[in-house]
Amino acid sequence: MSTILLAILKTLLTKLVTEKVLISVFLHVAEFLTKKTTNTLDDKLVEEVKKALNA
Numbered sequence: 001m002s003t004i005l006l007a008i009l010k011t012l013l014t015k016l017v018t019e020k021v022l023i024s025v026f027l028h029v030a031e032f033l034t035k036k037t038t039n040t041l042d043d044k045l046v047e048e049v050k051k052a053l054n055a
Helices: 002-016 019-035 041-053
Strands: none
Touching: 019 041
């Protein structure tokens, strides 16, 4: 029974961790961190990366 559960969990995690999900997480973290600083250069860089990744 646990072997089947592990196989299902592995498949589910593989499906969830796609390139699109990882890019989205990266962009959300980058935006969060840039809002915490007073520097405007990092805001511009995050916007450029966002445009380049077309997210």
